Amino acid sequence: MKKKQLAKLKQQFRPSYETARQQLFTAIENKTAANHDLPTTVYINPKNQDELLIELLKETKKEQKIAVPLDENFKIVVKRIQRQETGLLDRFSDNLVDEIAAYWLPLNPQAAIANKSAQVNNQPETQDKEPATDEAAASSVPAASHQESTDHLSFAAFSEKIAAFPKFSVERTDQEATVVETTPKEQRVLATISELEADNFHITSALERKYKIKLDVIPLIEAYAATALDHR
Structure with a gap:
């Protein structure tokens, strides 16, 4: 009782x-x-x-x-x-x-510096090169700050931009590239992109549950998927 x-x-x-x-x-x-x-x-x-x-x-x-x-x-x-x-x-x-x-919030300073350094190293030297604007340098979202995201995206650039998000990374095989999130308990698949066919990708519900982050990551996935296979 x-x-x-x-x-x-x-x-x-x-x-x-x-x-x-x-x-x-x-x-x-x-x-x-x-x-x-x-x-x-x-x-x-x-x-x-x-x-x-x-x-x-x-x-x-x-x-x-x-x-x-x-x-x-x-x-x-x-x-x-x-x-x-x-x-x-x-x-x-x-x-x-x-x-x-x-x-x-913007990227942490080390990630931002690494990201910017890679962009400078990959950019061909030209005498008429325009300096980056303060707005672009301060942007925390790689997809939103550079036009290359809507044109074409190599695997190296794609994986670097994804890695700028905490716990995110990209794994690649001959068949597909996989965006994953590593947590203390598991490695969660967020998206898969075909390496055999352009414009063929799948966004998982795990990424959809990431709320506003998905608005930053999905444009990168779409840009990479749209890139011709021989340009990746």
Whole structure:
């Protein structure tokens, strides 16, 4: 009888689903500000209850708001947070904050320097070469900052640009190139691109769940896939 009473008491003190969800939102706001100097506000889209909006409260050259679909997986995680699963709130909010920061913040300085150095070394010398603009140099998204992404992309350039994203890399065989994400638990396939036929590629749901990062990575995949095989 005492065990039942204790279980009932714990149930009464368990936060509601809405409270658990707000705990997650507050954790995201606190961590984006404390860890990345990104003041944000996180809330449900009033026009779409199945969409989460993460709004940056400072100037940015990118979109001010990130829209995140609240799919069934998200709701399951919130329910686990509601059950007060040890460490889950911290782990899940950390992952989301990393995703958010990767969209709004530029590349880390070493990656940016390596990326720019490779571009300079690969560029033919001309007397009329125009200096890079400050906007291009400051851009955190290789696909958005250089016209070559929409023309053609060699494998070396493609793999270097993908590697600029944290934990991302490209593996290649005679049949296909594979974009992967390496985590402590697994290596997750994000996309495959045929090395036998141009314009033949597949984006996995794992990349689709990367929210706004997919808007930076997918153009690179499309550009590489569109590149003629003999130009890769």
